[in-house]
Amino acid sequence: MKFDVQIETKCQGINWDVQDQYHAISFPIYQTATFSRSKLGETTGFDYTRQSNPTRSQLESIVAGLENAKSAVAFSSGMSAITAVMNLFNPGDHIIVDADLYGGSVRLFNDVCKRYGMTFSTVDCSTENVEEYITENTRAVYLETPTNPMMHVTDIAKLAEITKSHNILLIIDNTFLSPYFQNPLDLGADIVVHSGTKFLGGHHDTIGGFVIVNDAELDEKIRTILKTTGAGMAPFDSWLILRGIRTLAVRMDRAESNALKIAEYLSNSPYVTKVIYPGLKSHEGYEIMKKQARGFGAMISFEVVSKEFAVEVLNNLELFYFAESLGGTETLLTYPITQTHAELPKELLERNNITDRLLRLSVGIEHSTDLINEFERVFAIAAKNTL
Numbered sequence: 001m002k003f004d005v006q007i008e009t010k011c012q013g014i015n016w017d018v019q020d021q022y023h024a025i026s027f028p029i030y031q032t033a034t035f036s037r038s039k040l041g042e043t044t045g046f047d048y049t050r051q052s053n054p055t056r057s058q059l060e061s062i063v064a065g066l067e068n069a070k071s072a073v074a075f076s077s078g079m080s081a082i083t084a085v086m087n088l089f090n091p092g093d094h095i096i097v098d099a100d101l102y103g104g105s106v107r108l109f110n111d112v113c114k115r116y117g118m119t120f121s122t123v124d125c126s127t128e129n130v131e132e133y134i135t136e137n138t139r140a141v142y143l144e145t146p147t148n149p150m151m152h153v154t155d156i157a158k159l160a161e162i163t164k165s166h167n168i169l170l171i172i173d174n175t176f177l178s179p180y181f182q183n184p185l186d187l188g189a190d191i192v193v194h195s196g197t198k199f200l201g202g203h204h205d206t207i208g209g210f211v212i213v214n215d216a217e218l219d220e221k222i223r224t225i226l227k228t229t230g231a232g233m234a235p236f237d238s239w240l241i242l243r244g245i246r247t248l249a250v251r252m253d254r255a256e257s258n259a260l261k262i263a264e265y266l267s268n269s270p271y272v273t274k275v276i277y278p279g280l281k282s283h284e285g286y287e288i289m290k291k292q293a294r295g296f297g298a299m300i301s302f303e304v305v306s307k308e309f310a311v312e313v314l315n316n317l318e319l320f321y322f323a324e325s326l327g328g329t330e331t332l333l334t335y336p337i338t339q340t341h342a343e344l345p346k347e348l349l350e351r352n353n354i355t356d357r358l359l360r361l362s363v364g365i366e367h368s369t370d371l372i373n374e375f376e377r378v379f380a381i382a383a384k385n386t387l
């Protein structure tokens, strides 16, 4: 990009690296599998869409800009992006992973990567000394911050000092905060992954993922994996995410301001036994968040008085949805124990306190009063039916 501009401006997709020939304001969808060559040995830079496509390249260049990175590679889902990162490693390699992660990532490590001879140590990166788990085979530390769903916060810069001194990679899943609120590469991480399905896309209408790096050799390896495994993002999905990113800043600001009001409301509810939101001063990660992020995000986990109460809440929602996923304009309430974390080994569920009383809220951009009124309404029904 030619100019040094703020993230709100970067979101508008003004990108002087890839220029459409007709200077379309909305970047065109290059819905083509292949590209012709005028002569042997000549190329427009695009040959075959599995390898690269102009709409995907435009998106990659904007996402790289949002993370202050040299390069971003766009995949067909967050999971295919994380799989590509795992494909960097070899049998015998040891990876330290945080104890609290999206359930699909845990399944990838346990059910796929282990079959290829990789080994894993599960560590609470926010409280434990990660250095004690590093062995001569350790190649990387992988974590989310805040974590899904328990919102643990890890000091990225502090951990980066450790990983750099041992010459191992620090990989951060930055999905929960989005690049609008946090840029892990600036804090010393080596690889950032995103589920683009969430805040980047922002409308619950497409699936995508990103691997973002500053290192040319890593970029080359990831692009070779993408080209070889065929997990690249399709042109139309790339366009949807380009469009979603245009409003990233305003969506994140509104969703965060709603989240703070809802977290305060939930904290005062007699039916809620615990509220976990890193924007509350009582959260143990609050000071680290203030240091390393520009905002607290729009994800809240909370525990209610009983399993029966939780089920009644989920079954009686009218204004927002009982659904998996997060990061869209509409508010979603998720039940981690049967949805996002359903397949987690029992010992991890217990270790992380993911109980049948835990609900996870992805706050949208509706009016906060309406959202709070909906909680009042469903809490009254749940109380009447269960207490």
Ligand SMILES: Cc1ncc(COP(=O)(O)O)c(C=O)c1O
Residues within 6 Å of the ligand: 077, 078, 079, 080, 102, 104, 144, 148, 173, 175, 176, 194, 195, 196, 197, 198, 207, 208, 209, 325, 340
């Ligand atoms: C934190 C996090 N990372 C990765 C993923 C996987 O992304 P996708 O569903 O786009 O494959 C998810 C999905 O919920 C997630 O919550």
